[in-house]
Amino acid sequence: MHVVEAEIREPLILGEKSYNDITEDVCAPIEGKANALWYFVFGLAGLLALWGVGNILYTVGVGIGVWGLNKTVGWAWDITNFVWWVGIGHAGTLISAVLLLFRQRWRMAINRSAEAMTIFAVMMAALFPGIHMGRIWQAYWVLPLPNQFGSLWPNFNSPLLWDVFAISTYFSVSLVFWYIGLVPDFATVRDRMVKPLPKKIYSILAFGWSGNAKHWNRFEEVSLVLAGLATPLVFSVHSIVSMDFATSVIPGWHTTIFPPYFVAGAVFSGFAMVLTLMLVMRKVLRLEDYLTLKHIEYMNIIVMLTGSMVGVAYLTELFVAWYAGVEYEGYAFMNRATGPYWWAYWSMMTCNVISPQLMWFKKIRRNLVITFILSVIVNIGMWFERFVIIVTSLHRDFLTSSWTQFHPTYVDMGVFLGTIGLFFVLFLLYSRTFPVLALNEVKTILRATGEYGVKGSSSHGHDDHHAEPVVEETAAPVVEEAPVEAPAAEEAAEESTETEEESNDETSEEGDNEENKEQE
Amino acid sequence: MSKIYAMYDDDATLLHGAEKLVAKGVHIKDVFSPFPIHGIDPVIGVRKTRLAICAFIYGLTGMSLALIGMYYFMIVDWPMNIGGKPNHYFYQNIPAFIPITFELTVLCTAHGMAITYFLRNKTLPGMKAKNPDPRTTDDKFVMEINTAEAGMDEAALISELKATGAIEINKA
Numbered sequence: 001m002h003v004v005e006a007e008i009r010e011p012l013i014l015g016e017k018s019y020n021d022i023t024e025d026v027c028a029p030i031e032g033k034a035n036a037l038w039y040f041v042f043g044l045a046g047l048l049a050l051w052g053v054g055n056i057l058y059t060v061g062v063g064i065g066v067w068g069l070n071k072t073v074g075w076a077w078d079i080t081n082f083v084w085w086v087g088i089g090h091a092g093t094l095i096s097a098v099l100l101l102f103r104q105r106w107r108m109a110i111n112r113s114a115e116a117m118t119i120f121a122v123m124m125a126a127l128f129p130g131i132h133m134g135r136i137w138q139a140y141w142v143l144p145l146p147n148q149f150g151s152l153w154p155n156f157n158s159p160l161l162w163d164v165f166a167i168s169t170y171f172s173v174s175l176v177f178w179y180i181g182l183v184p185d186f187a188t189v190r191d192r193m194v195k196p197l198p199k200k201i202y203s204i205l206a207f208g209w210s211g212n213a214k215h216w217n218r219f220e221e222v223s224l225v226l227a228g229l230a231t232p233l234v235f236s237v238h239s240i241v242s243m244d245f246a247t248s249v250i251p252g253w254h255t256t257i258f259p260p261y262f263v264a265g266a267v268f269s270g271f272a273m274v275l276t277l278m279l280v281m282r283k284v285l286r287l288e289d290y291l292t293l294k295h296i297e298y299m300n301i302i303v304m305l306t307g308s309m310v311g312v313a314y315l316t317e318l319f320v321a322w323y324a325g326v327e328y329e330g331y332a333f334m335n336r337a338t339g340p341y342w343w344a345y346w347s348m349m350t351c352n353v354i355s356p357q358l359m360w361f362k363k364i365r366r367n368l369v370i371t372f373i374l375s376v377i378v379n380i381g382m383w384f385e386r387f388v389i390i391v392t393s394l395h396r397d398f399l400t401s402s403w404t405q406f407h408p409t410y411v412d413m414g415v416f417l418g419t420i421g422l423f424f425v426l427f428l429l430y431s432r433t434f435p436v437l438a439l440n441e442v443k444t445i446l447r448a449t450g451e452y453g454v455k456g457s458s459s460h461g462h463d464d465h466h467a468e469p470v471v472e473e474t475a476a477p478v479v480e481e482a483p484v485e486a487p488a489a490e491e492a493a494e495e496s497t498e499t500e501e502e503s504n505d506e507t508s509e510e511g512d513n514e515e516n517k518e519q520e
Numbered sequence: 521m522s523k524i525y526a527m528y529d530d531d532a533t534l535l536h537g538a539e540k541l542v543a544k545g546v547h548i549k550d551v552f553s554p555f556p557i558h559g560i561d562p563v564i565g566v567r568k569t570r571l572a573i574c575a576f577i578y579g580l581t582g583m584s585l586a587l588i589g590m591y592y593f594m595i596v597d598w599p600m601n602i603g604g605k606p607n608h609y610f611y612q613n614i615p616a617f618i619p620i621t622f623e624l625t626v627l628c629t630a631h632g633m634a635i636t637y638f639l640r641n642k643t644l645p646g647m648k649a650k651n652p653d654p655r656t657t658d659d660k661f662v663m664e665i666n667t668a669e670a671g672m673d674e675a676a677l678i679s680e681l682k683a684t685g686a687i688e689i690n691k692a
Contacts, residue, residue: 019659153593162619169623173630191654208647216556218569440555
């Protein structure tokens, strides 16, 4: 049951919470009113989103000639943005699936929001190939549907088609995984709602969840199997995205290192975006007790690790370009570092290779301001990475007469800024209407890794306002089990929680705990 | 048939209580909780779910669909010479089919399993929740017992429940 963690581990839930406190803290934003700052940010994001929608409509109406693309550089900001957004999405699945399989308890406070981020990011990503087609109303041609051209099928040997299947599978499976976890939490919100309309809405969303033993039995099985499926899925998706480039014969793209390099880069940028969002969210929604410094430190360590992997990949690419002795390959990389796009290359190198190395210092890992700044820098760097890969490889092709530069138009920029706005609109709406922590999961770790459980002061006095005679009858004298020191104190821990039946109150007062410690 | 709902405020208390009651021959019909109580299933006789078996079957379906589909599109119906890549026989073309085969396998498994899960749970949009008390989705844990299956009379059962640490007992 409640495996109590060793005392040297930092608690993952601070402030001696009860189960009810968790519910209250997480439901507060849903039940309360948004403040002026929320409306301000929402308004700003909304304006940006509208500007983006306008630019998208303009693009669709007039054609992609309004972008800065030319005959040589046929992919630029559009595909850069696509890969950037898909990459950001990867952290959500990594947190919810991979860390579930590894039984990392710290994932539970962040998985819900990280998955929300995944879903919104993949929506933004999917937009770009769609509008890049030029005739978005014929987007269904990517599907193998019987047609009037003698049944001409899409090319199943093409990574671009693999990508269609990968992204749509990834999006829909992430959505289902997210929703299955949300159902019990929607039930919690439903059972608390007083006003009839919100209650009605949340009871529809909660699907009639009752939380009986069989429900939970199936819930755990489904979560585990979906995590097992999502784990290879998340790696496959960005591998396939990388094959869009790697299977072509363009110098700088035609590289076998691409799949692992892209996956590491995706996790890197995704965790950076999770940090950007979480650092704001924990403050605004007052969730500092659940998204603790320890959580931020863990995420920073992952940023550092994946950032180093990306750094190694960059250096490997350079080495191979030299060692392979192919002059075109060698030129492509020389051109990246010293050609007209040197500034993009060196921004990428600085942001992605050097900046995460600062995380070796514990002081920096646990500094909120520096973490926030670095998380934004990493995402800027990762945007440049994709820009460097795409544009510098294309702009000087095999025919020197067609060498050219890429200049983005305001429509290019508008569409990109618009997706950022749209992403924040969706995330801000989510943060006020959805339970932003996985309630049912966080509650399971309260006893084991909450401050409450770690300190072993689980029996906090018998000061109940409970007039229940039942309790009074059975109230045994408080036995202090003090089970914490022994790591294998499972049995003892159970008993210590058992003594808790005497303390039915949800408001654990500091004073009572002090008393208990004195008794000890 | 009348039912008794015993409410606890801790999962461990309920679990120990359930073990004691079952040892005394009480049949516990169901348990409602805000999160999964690990270890309760064998005590109250909930069998392991077979959803994973379904998932495997859906996965096989997805894989077959993908392979048969691509065989028909690319080899039988309209073979295309794309950059001289082999397309005469299925086995020659299989490496290029692996990514989509994998994606469709995952797609069918995940969605098939999710649909089965919701149907088996009887949880669909607009369904009515059956938890006896709204607090069971917050911080309370409720045991449901049919008095007819308790193996003892109601008064004895209630005192047994109280002895296990129930904080509230309701009849329905």
